[in-house]
Amino acid sequence: MKSILEIVKKIVLSFIILYSYNLIAVNFNMVIPINIITVLLITILGTPSLIALILFKIMIL
Numbered sequence: 001m002k003s004i005l006e007i008v009k010k011i012v013l014s015f016i017i018l019y020s021y022n023l024i025a026v027n028f029n030m031v032i033p034i035n036i037i038t039v040l041l042i043t044i045l046g047t048p049s050l051i052a053l054i055l056f057k058i059m060i061l
Helices: 002-028 036-045 047-060
Strands: none
Touching (some): 036 047
16 A cells, blocks of 8 residues: 555656646747656656656757
């Protein structure tokens, strides 16, 4: 039960991090969509995956 709670905490925190990034990035037209893949990437890999998603978004534009 404790491990499930930790996983849920990480998923919620990842969603909050991605949402807060999107609030800032909407001014620069650099929004990363919030979907299951991006949330799981940030949940599993942490902040470096967010940086990688941002760099990927910059490379596409």
